[in-house]
């Protein structure tokens with residue numbers, strides 16, 4: 001936009017045009033709206049990452065023989081930036097995503113960015129794309145860090161080069177539901193097995209769930225719930241988020257023993273539930289218990305905290321408490337009030353995007 005000769009006389013809409021990208025915020029769903037910039041850093045095997053660059057958002061060039069394309073050697077993260085009423089831009093617990101990427105990199109024999117570099121790179125990406133952070137209450141800026149095996153490896157081996165890339169997109173709700181999700185328990189396929197990669201955010205954990213998800217959605221369900229591969233008796237997680245059940249004062253969620261993603265929202269919600277007097281148990285949760293629960297909800301960066309309205313297991317369908325009276329409603333507002341700066345962040349979870357090394 002051309003500089004105004006008389007800034008004090010500018011109308012609100014002109015000021016907003018500079019402050020915000022041209023997006024129909026009310027229409028946002030969980031789909032890519034490309035922003036202006038992305039962050040890219042590369043590192044050779046045996047070396048460590050140094051500061052990368054902010055580049056215009058766009059396609060990247062990669063070898064057809066790269067480990068990410070051939071063997072799926074890659075990890076991703078998801079976190080969000082929020083605009084507060086007083087116009088600060090905040091991100092939620094980026095250190096947790098950095099540490100989870102490090103754990104995944106160790107599992108996949110990759111080189112991970114340091115915690116400091118990861119957090120600084122996220123800040124740079126958000127600052128560069130600040131006008132894409134939706135107005136308060138109209139969505140969030142979803143940030144997607146990727147660590148991918150680049151270079152060439154025809155044989156199965158650690159990547160000769162790792163690329164750390166971050167892009168971002170303004171988003172709205174992940175699931176379009178009114179009162180809660182309708183879940184189908186998958187009794188045919190499994191998402192993860194003991195000793196596999198279910199406990200890290202490997203790219204390879206996600207494409208195998210698409211068939212089940214697609215079939216469930218085609219039959220009118222909102223999402224799919226996987227059972228453990230060893231016994232098919234215990235619940236694990238949905239296609240892209242963790243699950244909790246509530247009975248009385250006890251909130252239970254499957255343990256992070258290698259087949260469940262250690263969700264940042266899962267961990268935060270467990271802490272908030274304990275703060276208001278619930279007993280939170282991380283333990284095996286059987287399908288039988290799920291079917292007898294009073295309430296079920298799922299958590300994740302994309303889904304935040306979303307109530308489950310029904311679960312279908314074979315030909316049995318169970319309905320759960322949702323709405324105002326549901327614990328999930330309370331926990332969701334406790335969390336989002338912290339994220340949106342509506343209540344004081346006594347936990348030190350929020351990081352303000354004000355400055356960073358490379359910008």
Ligand code: COI
Nearest residue numbers: 078079240300301302303
């Ligand atoms: C997230 O919640 O950030 C996720 O990783 C889910 C994603 C696969 C949509």
